[in-house]
Amino acid sequence: MITDPRVFEDDHLPRELMHRESAVETLLRAWDHTRLGEAGDEVIIAGPSGVGKTALARHTLQRLATQAAIDHTHVRCLGATPASVLRTVCRGVDMDPPGNAPTDALQTNLIETIDRPTVVILDEADDLPGSPALELLAGVPQLSTVVITHDLHHWLARLEHVNDRYMDATTLTLDRYGVAELADILGARARAGLPPTAVTRGQLERIADDVAGVAREGIQALRAGAKLAEERGHGTIEAVDVDDSFERARHLIRQSNLRSLPFHHHVLYAVLFEAGTLEGQALHDRYDAVAEAAYADHRLTPVGKRSQRNKLQKLMAYDLVAREGPTHDPTYVVVDEGVEPTLAIPTKA
Known part of the structure; x- marks a missing residue:
């Protein structure tokens, strides 16, 4: 499609x-x-x-x-x-x-x-x-x-x-786009990249509203909806394709976000992914325990606790990691278990 x-x-x-x-x-x-x-x-x-x-x-x-x-x-x-x-x-x-x-x-x-x-x-x-x-x-x-x-x-x-x-x-x-504004942008992408009549204006407004005016998420949801329609044999994008497009789009964006991050972030993400959930201090301890092996073939060196916290903030901003519990004693969890790390963490410290 x-x-x-x-x-x-x-x-x-x-x-x-x-x-x-x-x-x-x-x-x-x-x-x-x-x-x-x-x-x-x-x-x-x-x-x-x-x-x-x-x-x-x-x-x-x-x-x-x-x-x-x-x-x-x-x-x-x-x-x-x-x-x-x-x-x-x-x-x-x-x-x-x-x-x-x-x-x-x-x-x-x-x-x-x-x-x-x-x-x-x-x-x-x-x-x-x-x-x-x-x-x-x-x-x-x-x-x-x-x-x-x-x-x-x-x-x-x-x-x-x-x-x-x-x-x-x-x-x-820059603020987020309004629903009508983002629908206009999505309409232009649809005209350039999809067959005529593949998607309706109402569907574009539905996407724009669901992503709260964030252009990148809207564009990826439109692409995901088109791919889902193709996989399901639909001649045009149907309501069920739009319904299911948002989670697929968020998954693809998370994968892209992870690939774009520097090496330190990848190590922290891999440590957390292996456990699924870790309290703050346990995460820092685990990072320190595997750091020598994880950085063995890399020109960079492990970072300290403060820098680790800063990088966790970026992982949260990229919707890869969520923080739960009180600020002074947080627990970190992987948002999407389908976004696998790009490197393997040693199984033994």
């Missing part, structure tokens, strides 16, 4: 970004100086997961690139070191720095190489405040950044010594 699977991929960018027109115009104004060969303003885009923060930045930069001589690149910052952030930026502007180059050398290379406005999307940047990466990037004259984060005020409150660049940044906070 799906005629173009690319339409439903997370990184697909439609030609028109529906119901984000004012946000696009705000970003274009922030980057207006790039038309004159100067660096654009710093930008911070905040909002809950799945509302299109990264898509907004990528779409607008692609549009701007047709009007101005600019470069742009994308960096996933979750779990990244300052050196790995700068190294990814270097590769994004067609540089190939040595793998062991220190951060100051990477910054120097960027300063010497970048000769026109360049915008870097710093995705999953919640943990970047206080990182030397921000200050190092701020020292590259032709470079500006787009910070993608969940909580604007929390992010700004944690900033340290990066001049006033981000205090004066252009800021946008």
